Amino acid sequence: MSIITFLSDYGLESSTVGAIKGVLLKHASHVNVIDFTHLIRPQDLLMARFELMTAYNNFPKDTVHLAIVDPGSEAMTRGVAFRTADYFFVGPDNGLFDGVLDLEPALEAVELVTPSVPYRPFRGRDVFAPAAAALASGAELASLGASIAPDSLARISVDLANYVQSNIHGEIQFIDRFGNLITNIPGDWVKAKTWEVNVAGHHFSFRSDGQAKNSGKLKAQVASHGFLQLIFEGDNCARKLEVETGQLVVLNLS
Numbered sequence: 001m002s003i004i005t006f007l008s009d010y011g012l013e014s015s016t017v018g019a020i021k022g023v024l025l026k027h028a029s030h031v032n033v034i035d036f037t038h039l040i041r042p043q044d045l046l047m048a049r050f051e052l053m054t055a056y057n058n059f060p061k062d063t064v065h066l067a068i069v070d071p072g073s074e075a076m077t078r079g080v081a082f083r084t085a086d087y088f089f090v091g092p093d094n095g096l097f098d099g100v101l102d103l104e105p106a107l108e109a110v111e112l113v114t115p116s117v118p119y120r121p122f123r124g125r126d127v128f129a130p131a132a133a134a135l136a137s138g139a140e141l142a143s144l145g146a147s148i149a150p151d152s153l154a155r156i157s158v159d160l161a162n163y164v165q166s167n168i169h170g171e172i173q174f175i176d177r178f179g180n181l182i183t184n185i186p187g188d189w190v191k192a193k194t195w196e197v198n199v200a201g202h203h204f205s206f207r208s209d210g211q212a213k214n215s216g217k218l219k220a221q222v223a224s225h226g227f228l229q230l231i232f233e234g235d236n237c238a239r240k241l242e243v244e245t246g247q248l249v250v251l252n253l254s
Helices: 016-027 045-053 098-103 123-136 237-241
Strands: 003-008 032-037 064-068 079-083 088-092 108-112 145-148 162-164 167-175 181-186 195-199 202-206 218-222 227-232 248-253
Touching: 003 016, 003 045, 003 123, 016 032, 016 123, 032 045, 045 064, 045 098, 045 167, 064 123, 079 123, 088 123, 108 123, 181 237, 181 248, 202 218, 227 237
Parallel strands: 003 032, 003 064, 064 088
Antiparallel strands: 079 088, 079 108, 108 145, 162 167, 167 181, 167 248, 181 227, 195 202, 195 248, 218 227
16 A cells, blocks of 8 residues: 655644645545654744654655645745655655755655646645645656756755764754754764763763763663754753753763
């Protein structure tokens, strides 16, 4: 059975998600539509980028990932569909797919056509959903619109972790609903038995088990998404340390 995942910032209070899923099934009644998440904070591209980037490849090959987080005027961004080696993606070309493109290149991309309708088009329902359904039904990507250069797809300026002398410089790329601080430092970079972390004026030394030596409830760990994160057992780490997304994290390995 073909699979379409659906990620958005629409929430669960209105009929928007239901309307778009209805269009998906109207155009492709055979597909399995899976709700990726609809609880992306309104217009939060960085959150959407992270959530999509860290989970899209759990799905079977040829899954179509429909992702809609579209801040600002819809007229400012083109609608696109593209494919990588194993997946298809459909949504606004505003940097939402930046994290995916960090992991694997787009091999082919098209600009979607907005239909001529006697009302203001709602792109989620009128453009993106029909395109996703067509791909899940076996349509060729080229049939959905004019070809565009894959490397022209929009990117977000997100700094990557890097080595600065003997230190690793990264940043808080995401704060989850529990207040855990997820850095952009890949877990496989942390191979030393002990390390020190500096973030937002706080300094912590960690043992080999990830337990902070000077704070019993603070821990550093490589989470299932593959990045180093800081957690505070039984509390909100972001609130506790007064840390926000984008703040510098300096990691000293020993």
